[in-house]
Amino acid sequence: MKAAVxxxxxxxxxxxxxxxxxxxxxxxxxxxWHKDRPSLEGVNLVVLPGGFSYGDYLRCGAMxxxxxxxxxVKRFAExxxxxxxICNGFQILCESRLLPGTLTMNESQKFICKDVSMRVEKxxxxxxxxxxxxxxxxxxxxxxxxxxxxxEAGLGQLEHNGQVLLRYSDASGKVAADFNPNxxxxxxxxxxxxxxxxFGLMPHPERATEHRSQHGLKLWKSIQTVLTGGAA
Amino acid sequence: xxxxRIDDLQPSTLSMALSIGLxxxxxxxxxxxxxxxxxxxxxxxFSAMFSEHCSYKSSKxxxxxxxxxxxxxxxxxxxxxxxxDIGDGWAVAFKxxxxxxxxxxxxxxxxxxxxxxxxxxxxxxxARPIASMDCLFFGSPDxxxxxxxxxxxxxxxxxxxxxxxxxxVAGQTTFLPCYTRNPLVNAFTLGLLRKDEVFRGYAxxxxxxxxxxxxxxxxxxxxxxxxxxxxxxxxxxxxxxxxQVGDPFTEKLLLEATLEAMRLGLIVGIQDMGAAGLxxxxxxxxxxxxxxxxxxxxQVPVREPNMSAYELLLSESQERMLLVALPENVSxxxxxxxxxxxxxxxxxxxxxxxxxxxxYQDRLVVNVPVELVTDPPMADRALVPPGDLKQRWxxxxxxLLSTSIAExxxxxxxxxxxxSCSKLVEQYDSMVGNRTESGTFDDAAVLRLRDIPEKKVxxxxxxxxxxxxxxxxxxxxxxRAVAESALNLATRGAEPIGITDCLNFGxxxxxxxxxxxEECIEGLSEACNALKIPVVSGNxxxxxxxxxxxxxxxxxVGMVGLIEGPEALPKASFYSSDLEIALMGPLEAGxxxxxxxxxLFKRExxxxxxxxxxxxxxxxxxxxxxxxxxxxxxxxDVSEGGVVCASLEMxxxxxxxxxxxxxxxxxxxxxxxxxxGEALPxxxxxxxxxxxxxxxxxxxxxxxxxxxxxQTNESGEIRLRQGGANVLQQPxxxxxxxxxxxxxxxxx
Numbered sequence: 001m002k003a004a005v006x007x008x009x010x011x012x013x014x015x016x017x018x019x020x021x022x023x024x025x026x027x028x029x030x031x032x033w034h035k036d037r038p039s040l041e042g043v044n045l046v047v048l049p050g051g052f053s054y055g056d057y058l059r060c061g062a063m064x065x066x067x068x069x070x071x072x073v074k075r076f077a078e079x080x081x082x083x084x085x086i087c088n089g090f091q092i093l094c095e096s097r098l099l100p101g102t103l104t105m106n107e108s109q110k111f112i113c114k115d116v117s118m119r120v121e122k123x124x125x126x127x128x129x130x131x132x133x134x135x136x137x138x139x140x141x142x143x144x145x146x147x148x149x150x151x152e153a154g155l156g157q158l159e160h161n162g163q164v165l166l167r168y169s170d171a172s173g174k175v176a177a178d179f180n181p182n183x184x185x186x187x188x189x190x191x192x193x194x195x196x197x198x199f200g201l202m203p204h205p206e207r208a209t210e211h212r213s214q215h216g217l218k219l220w221k222s223i224q225t226v227l228t229g230g231a232a
Numbered sequence: 233x234x235x236x237r238i239d240d241l242q243p244s245t246l247s248m249a250l251s252i253g254l255x256x257x258x259x260x261x262x263x264x265x266x267x268x269x270x271x272x273x274x275x276x277x278f279s280a281m282f283s284e285h286c287s288y289k290s291s292k293x294x295x296x297x298x299x300x301x302x303x304x305x306x307x308x309x310x311x312x313x314x315x316x317d318i319g320d321g322w323a324v325a326f327k328x329x330x331x332x333x334x335x336x337x338x339x340x341x342x343x344x345x346x347x348x349x350x351x352x353x354x355x356x357x358x359a360r361p362i363a364s365m366d367c368l369f370f371g372s373p374d375x376x377x378x379x380x381x382x383x384x385x386x387x388x389x390x391x392x393x394x395x396x397x398x399x400x401v402a403g404q405t406t407f408l409p410c411y412t413r414n415p416l417v418n419a420f421t422l423g424l425l426r427k428d429e430v431f432r433g434y435a436x437x438x439x440x441x442x443x444x445x446x447x448x449x450x451x452x453x454x455x456x457x458x459x460x461x462x463x464x465x466x467x468x469x470x471x472x473x474x475x476q477v478g479d480p481f482t483e484k485l486l487l488e489a490t491l492e493a494m495r496l497g498l499i500v501g502i503q504d505m506g507a508a509g510l511x512x513x514x515x516x517x518x519x520x521x522x523x524x525x526x527x528x529x530x531q532v533p534v535r536e537p538n539m540s541a542y543e544l545l546l547s548e549s550q551e552r553m554l555l556v557a558l559p560e561n562v563s564x565x566x567x568x569x570x571x572x573x574x575x576x577x578x579x580x581x582x583x584x585x586x587x588x589x590x591x592y593q594d595r596l597v598v599n600v601p602v603e604l605v606t607d608p609p610m611a612d613r614a615l616v617p618p619g620d621l622k623q624r625w626x627x628x629x630x631x632l633l634s635t636s637i638a639e640x641x642x643x644x645x646x647x648x649x650x651x652s653c654s655k656l657v658e659q660y661d662s663m664v665g666n667r668t669e670s671g672t673f674d675d676a677a678v679l680r681l682r683d684i685p686e687k688k689v690x691x692x693x694x695x696x697x698x699x700x701x702x703x704x705x706x707x708x709x710x711x712r713a714v715a716e717s718a719l720n721l722a723t724r725g726a727e728p729i730g731i732t733d734c735l736n737f738g739x740x741x742x743x744x745x746x747x748x749x750e751e752c753i754e755g756l757s758e759a760c761n762a763l764k765i766p767v768v769s770g771n772x773x774x775x776x777x778x779x780x781x782x783x784x785x786x787x788x789v790g791m792v793g794l795i796e797g798p799e800a801l802p803k804a805s806f807y808s809s810d811l812e813i814a815l816m817g818p819l820e821a822g823x824x825x826x827x828x829x830x831x832l833f834k835r836e837x838x839x840x841x842x843x844x845x846x847x848x849x850x851x852x853x854x855x856x857x858x859x860x861x862x863x864x865x866x867x868x869d870v871s872e873g874g875v876v877c878a879s880l881e882m883x884x885x886x887x888x889x890x891x892x893x894x895x896x897x898x899x900x901x902x903x904x905x906x907x908x909g910e911a912l913p914x915x916x917x918x919x920x921x922x923x924x925x926x927x928x929x930x931x932x933x934x935x936x937x938x939x940x941x942x943q944t945n946e947s948g949e950i951r952l953r954q955g956g957a958n959v960l961q962q963p964x965x966x967x968x969x970x971x972x973x974x975x976x977x978x979x980x
């Protein structure tokens with residue numbers, strides 16, 4: 001299994017993703033610089049890592065969405081390749097319209113870094129094979145602009161299509177405003193596209209693999225299972 | 233700065249020199265040695281480099297007393313950061329630095345650029361920064377600007393560190409009235425590197441080009457070093473234009489580009505343009521290498537038109553580096569910096585001789601011997617102990633005895649400093665880089681080095697100082713800063729291997745301040761010698777006075793420890809409701825300099841107990857042994873607020889519910905001294921009762937007292953007993969809620 005981690009200027013979780021996928025995800029991992037237009041031939045998973053691409057000086061992810069490499073990523077996604085965007089990577093996916101909605105400044109107006117619990121909203125597929133609906137996973141969040149926003153019609157679509165994969169909850173899986181760290185619409189922590197091959201989330205599964213909850217292992221396991229022809 | 237434009241070549245005068253911070257003696261010294269009057273641009277060079285901030289003219293002779301050698305020391309003080317060998321070809325580079333005045337004038341940018349500066353100091357050495365700590369000292373929370381300063385500083389630290397991607401993993405936050413108009417921001421960064429790939433600030437190799445890289449130069453921060461070298465008046469706002477503006481995005485690019493160029497072997501010598509910018513970096517690099525330089529200031533990338541040589545020399549624009557390379561590598565170097573969208577410009581070359589010559593627009597604007605600039609005359613400051621020391625040490629025993637334990641408890645737990653730091657530290661990314669195994673809320677942070685997975689070694693970091701004790705007894709304060717940091721590391725079973733210090737004091741022109749300084753240095757040195765921990769880097773920040781009032785002496789220590797072997801870390805909180813709680817170390821401790829004395833008498837008072845450093849060393853070893861043993865135990869160091877606050881913290885950080893605990897001051901002991909006393913080393917340990925005998929034996933074999941104080945339970949209460957009598961019983965929930973929310977109002 002091959003994964004590619006893309007580095008934009010200002011990415012700062014690229015090395016974390018690289019290291020985690022290599023040591024715990026069972027991937028052979030290559031690094032890609034955003035100015036390059038590499039062939040993604042043979043790559044199974046593309047990861048857009050966390051960080052502050054272009055310093056977040058425009059809207060988060062807006063500049064990175066225009067990087068040359070994103071043309072390749074879009075083509076890769078159109079062909080059904082798996083794309084995972086974590087934190088800033090999620091913002092880039094939204095800015096490049098690979099995922100609907102947008103991410104805005106946290107309701108508190110402050111950067112927040114802490115462990116959060118999330119309820120699994122959908123089982124199966126590349127991202128949740130082996131996980132059960134209602135199961136709770138805990139990853140850390142670390143963001144200033146993690147408030148997912150989508151209009152009502154869009155939200156209806158997401159819910160109808162089962163595109164909401166993770167929602168902020170308490171440790172028992174109860175979803176309520178009190179457990180929403182950033183004011184996201186409908187407590188949304190992570191969504192996928194309609195086809196299910198592009199997944200973006202604000203929390204960091206790569207930080208919950210060796211340390212902390214180690215629930216991130218479940219995500220890598222799911223991807224492995226699906227890529228190696230297991231249940232999808 | 234809207235100062236009257238003076239031509240770079242205009243001959244200087246004494247009054248000009250005095251107006252930009254040089255003394256008459258210093259000015260005459262320069263004229264005598266130059267055998268002429270320096271021109272205005274040259275005067276700027278001398279003014280910046282002779283400033284206290286750059287020259288260490290008041291402190292240098294005392295700093296020499298620190299032990300700076302040891303088997304792990306790869307690079308001691310004098311470089312951008314110190315370097316220690318951690319084995320198997322790996323090393324760590326670290327340093328702590330202050331950014332105090334800028335953080336008062338403009339808290340957000342001041343703190344942010346403080347973090348930026350220390351990050352550059354570390355990656356200049358060739359190390360990838362992997363963790364930061366921040367030690368923040370703020371004034372009275374009742375002052376109307378304190379909350380604004382706190383918010384700005386915390387946001388600034390977070391903004392810069394989070395964006396560059398270096399986690400802030402530990403630190404200290406203290407509120408005391410002496411910092412009201414003079415907050416302290418002490419930033420620490422540690423980086424990881426190969427031991428044989430250390431880069432240094434040498435302008436070596438005659439004919440080698442000198443290259444400017446990073447952000448363009450503007451007028452910001454002109455004379456920042458001079459600002460840091462004088463007292464403040466409360467009209468400090470007028471200084472705002474001298475505060476630099478930070479751009480963490482550019483810093484991140486500079487970090488990656490620099491490390492890439494180093495990896496490719498393209499760099500001979502390198503230095504960050506920090507305080508006194510291009511001036512200090514060029515002169516210091518030439519000084520270390522014993523070479524001369526020729527610089528064309530016209531080649532410096534600028535972002536503002538019509539800058540004078542004076543301004544180019546003294547600008548403290550951020551995110552810039554000066555480096556020296558072989559001529560054949562210049563184009564490759566340019567490629568690397570181009571890749572990261574950064575400027576790189578050849579601005580000069582290394583030459584024979586011992587002078588730095590700088591031209592600007594075809595005029596020779598600086599031509600001075602290197603040593604004249606880098607070896608300024610040292611200041612010989614008077615030292616006088618404060619006359620009222622005895623009064624400070626007076627502690628009203630009768631008043632103490634006539635106050636009930638319950639009242640004392642109330643006063644200690646309602647201290648503003650007894651608070652959860654979560655509101656603050658959650659604004660920092662404490663995990664980016666994915667090495668943080670534990671941190672932020674514990675006595676010390678622990679990093680796992682995923683970069684060397686085959687090597688089962690972890691790093692522990694802690695920072696500490698107790699300013700109250702430093703004011704009452706500077707020598708003891710110095711000892712405690714080191715001992716306390718070592719004990720913080722010990723709670724994680726780590727071995728201390730080195731320190732960096734950030735010495736924050738009032739004006740060195742005040743003899744009492746200089747006495748405090750010398751005493752603190754003595755205390756720090758005593759402790760470093762006793763514990764065999766070298767000082768490898770550091771920084772001195774004088775002139776922390778506003779309107780003539782000096783801060784308490786604040787020698788902040790940042791300490792690095794090693795944890796070898798795969799064994800689990802000791803726990804940090806009560807992990808079950810059926811544990812026994814014991815105190816390792818002296819059962820009773822003095823109240824001099826304690827939180828209790830401060831709260832009860834509304835002033836800092838009493839003579840702090842002297843720390844027995846031999847016992848501290850044994851305690852550190854005992855904790856290391858404890859981690860290696862099979863015994864499961866939670867450890868927490870007893871410091872401010874004594875056993876009462878330490879035990880409450882172990883309860884508040886616990887996830888066990890329901891949880892309560894009981895502590896008993898044994899018959900014959902003085903309960904005040906057991907519960908509220910503050911002396912080192914004392915360590916709370918909680919364990920399964922069946923492990924008591926083993927633990928007690930281990931402890932006494934180390935020559936350390938062991939007293940069972942009580943146990944955890946399911947009562948949901950704290951209960952204190954004195955012999956057989958119940959002296960306090962309170963539910964934990966409201967106490968925890970007050971502790972958790974105490975600092976919340978600062979961030980609303």
